Amino acid sequence: MNWFNSLFRREPAGSAAVAKNRLKIAIQIDRSNLSPELLNVLQDDIVRAISQRVDIDRAGMRITTERGEGGQRRIIADIPIKSVRSKVASSE
């Protein structure tokens, strides 16, 4: 029966549905691609925010993007800590 079925039956799910799903994911990734310039700006923003509380090793800092599950992109920041500033306790 198998050869008979494969002769007369088209693919079970239309290929258009597959195309649509693949496109959605590919485009989501394309749209969330961060340019190197934007990554540099983000790095400066992060340094400024974190440095108020924590003394970090700027030279050893890495910021990258990575594809997570389901194609979603995520920002990965790897920031070596030198020391925690002591006056953190007061939030003023």
Next chain:
Amino acid sequence: MAGTVVTITSGKGGVGKTTTTANLGVALARRSKRVACIDADIGLRNLDVVLGLENRIVYDIVDVVEGRARLRQALIRDKRLPELQMIPAAQTRDKTAVNPQQMMKLADDLRNDFDFILIDSPAGIEHGFKNAIAPADRVLIVTTPEVSAVRDADRIIGLVEAAEKPKPQLILNRLRPGMVKRGDMLATEDVLEILAIDLIGIVPEDESIITSTNRGNPVALEEKTAAGAAYGRIAQRLMGEDVPFGVFAENTSLFGRLSRWFRSPNGGNGA
């Protein structure tokens, strides 16, 4: 009133930008609009052959921007349609021979004498695309219902928005209604959902495009074919008319019906 500059672009090559530009030019000119078509694909000139005007070229776009020819001298008048004129691309130069400021000046010089200035953009996202987009008042994105073309269209839409142009409109080209019906081709709604822009026209796959281009007579010269009629409707929408989007008839020949009957799982009851 000053003319409107419409840039036709796509990102991916081979989806029908030049055919679209030529046929929209023809369809608008048939409706008594004064149209100038500009081939911005410098080094890979093609709008001239699609329009059937390749034997009449003396000067090209680079001659105009570099001052070797006046605009009037470079404009080729289409003998079939008095309202249609074309500026060819240069064939022996590269895309850097023209810059966006020169394109804007050229378009501005044409605005007084034409109702529509159609710019045929080269494929890609670099220099030639930036030239084509610089003077645009409106941008039409051409795509086919294929993953590669739709993905590139999405990139181009992002770049058009980054250039602070009005939101582009979509021409879905080479749609095959039979395949869509079988679930084997992205439907218009699928493409619109993914790209999130407005539709300005659907052009069905049509062999007459090939035969008419072979002869240098764009299908829109006579709007008897499905594709020719589709370009006519897009031209009307460009002119601001509210034209409903047609539904394309499926292949209803006996052979077409029989072959579908054999292909479907339970004898023609396919979705």
